[in-house]
Amino acid sequence: MGIHHGKREKPIVVYASHMPKGTIKEIECCWDQGLYLAVTYEDGQKATAYKPGSSIGVDLGEIHTIGAFCENGQALLITGRKIRSLHRLRNKKLADIQRRQSKCQKGSRQWKKYERATQYVLSKSERQLGDALHKMTKQFVDW
Numbered sequence: 342m343g344i345h346h347g348k349r350e351k352p353i354v355v356y357a358s359h360m361p362k363g364t365i366k367e368i369e370c371c372w373d374q375g376l377y378l379a380v381t382y383e384d385g386q387k388a389t390a391y392k393p394g395s396s397i398g399v400d401l402g403e404i405h406t407i408g409a410f411c412e413n414g415q416a417l418l419i420t421g422r423k424i425r426s427l428h429r430l431r432n433k434k435l436a437d438i439q440r441r442q443s444k445c446q447k448g449s450r451q452w453k454k455y456e457r458a459t460q461y462v463l464s465k466s467e468r469q470l471g472d473a474l475h476k477m478t479k480q481f482v483d484w
Contacts, residue, residue, distance in 0.1 A: 373464055406474075407481050417484050423473045431466040435459065 353370065355378055363384040371377055400408040406421035442455035 373467070406477050409481065409484070415484075417481065419477050419480060421477075424470060424477075427466060427469050427473060431462060434462045438462065 353376070357380075360380070361382065361384065363382040365380060365382045367379075367381040369379040369381075371379055394412060396412055398410045402408065402421070403425070404421055405418055406424065407417065407419040409417045438455050438458050442452055442459075445452040445455065
């Protein structure tokens, strides 16, 4: 039993019946608009060895997210325009919410609604940025 806000609560129990085979290294309970469990494990597979003649130079940036050059002369340039637009949209929405929230009394119902809206915008933005980064890195790996 745990204590939360002076009240005894039942512990969180997780049944791991659908876990992949391997040695569990770390288990972390996280919160992002709901609880989720992050599990790190070792599956026993060996990493592939380096092959000479197939190396790539990579430059990570903000405007051009990935710039890469291969030994055989091929090059790849992925712009970060989508990520910058998501950052800009997030900042605009947060500015609007914070402007409205500053006119409320701290702790009031309306102030709490704006606080929830702030958390929603941040959470959604984080998911969108993660998706955009995933798509860019997938494009790089497929190259």
